[in-house]
Amino acid sequence: MPDTVSDVVGSDRFDSGGGDGSDSVGATGSLLALLSSLPGRRDDAQAVLNGLFGDALEHGDSRMATPMTVQAAGTLLPLDRATPRELIAECVPNASPSICLLVHGLMSTESVWEYPADASTTYGTLLASDHGVTPLALRYNTGRHISTNGKELAATLNRLVRAWPVRVKEINLIGHSMGGLVVRSALHYARSQRPLGRHLPVGRRWTSKVRRVVLIGTPNTGASLEVIVNTLSTALWALPIPATRLIGLGLDRRSAGIQDLRFGSIVDDDWLEHDPAARTRKNPHRPLRMPRARFLTIAGTVTRNPDHPVARAIGDALVTPASASGTIGRIELEERFPGATSQVFPKLNHIALAHHPEAYAAIDDWWLRG
Secondary structure (H helix, E strand, C coil), rough: CCCCCHHCCCHHCCCCCCCCHHHHHHHHHHHHHHHHHHCCCCCHHHHHHHHHHHHHHHHCCCCCCCCCCCEEEEEEECCCCCCCHHHHHHHHCCCCCCCEEEECCCCCCHHHCCCECCCCHHHHHHHHHHHHCEEEEEEECCCCCHHHHHHHHHHHHHHHHCCCCCCCCEEEEECCCCHHHHHHHHHHHHHHHHCCCCCCCCCCCHHEEEEEEEEEEECCCCCCCHHHHHHHHHHHHHCCCCHHHHHHHHEEEEEEEECCCCCCCHHHCCCCCCCCCCCCCCCCCCCCCCCCCCEEEEEEEECCCCCCCHHHHHHCCCCHHHCCCEEEECCCCCCCCCCCCCEEEECCCCCHHHHHHHHHHHHHHHHHCC
C-alpha cells in the first residue's frame, strides 16, 4: 500500500511522457519536503496535491488523500452512522436550527473563506452574526469526480441532520467554484438515490430543509480551461523549479475533478463512457429542481466593465459570468435555477469572490429579501 505521494505520482502512469519520469519524482519529493518545512501551510499544500492527483491518491489508498470532513469553528465533527447527538452537542455547544455549510473549490481548503485582513472573519461567521446560522465548513478531495464527492456529501448531510443537537429547520449551502458543483451534485443524488430496502430518497431528511443555495464563481456550464491549462503547463515546465514542475505535471495528468470542470459535470452520466478530451458535450445533464430553495449566483470579472470582450471571454480569470449564471453567451441553455438572482462584480477575481465585503453585502441583502 503506498503511503507517500511519491509512491503514487512517481508511478509509470504518471510519467511525463518525456523519458524515465525522473522529473515527476523529483518534483514530488520537493513538494513533500516543502510540506514539512512550512509551518501552518501543510493543509494548503496537501489541498493542491489532492486537486492535481487526488483520484490517484485515493485509488492508491494513500494517507495523503483528503477524506471528506465537516468542521465547526475548526472542530472536526464525528459524523459516522452511530454518532449520538450528545457528542455533536459537545462540539457545537450553541447549535442553531439553521445550518450554513460552506464548500470550497478546487485545490482549496476552508481557509479560502478567510478575509485577508482578518482570518477569523468569513461569510460563515458574518452570517452567524447577522442571521443566527451555525456556520460549518466542508473539506474534501477535489481531485475525485465531482459526482463522487456529491454522493458522499449527500450522505454526510443526512448523517449531520440526524445527529444535530436540535431539530434542523433550514439548511443553507454556499459553494465556491467547484464547491458549487459539488453542492448541486449532492442535491441531485440526495433526491434521486434510494438505498437498498428503502422507498424514500436518502436525502428526504435534509433536502426538504434546503432554503438557500449560493453559487460563487461556479462553472455551472463549464470552464473553458483547456487552452489555459496547456499554456500554463508549458510555462511551468520551462521553469527550473521542482515545485512548479509538479504543478505542470498535474496539469498534464490532471485529475478527474479538474476534467469534470470542463463541462460542469455533476453526475456520473456526464463523464461515464465519455472522452475527457471531447470539445463538446452532446447530452448536457438537466439537474433535479429544488422547489423550496432560492438560488443566488455570483460572478466576477477581471475588467472594470463586465461587458468588455475580455470579461466575456475569461470572466474572473477562470469562470465567465455566463457560466456562473448557468448560461453560455447570451443564450439560455436551460432554466437551471428558476427565479435565481445573479450578481456580477467587476474587478473581482476568482479567489477574491470567496472573501470580499462587496460579495458578502450582496449575499446579506439577498438573504434578507428572502
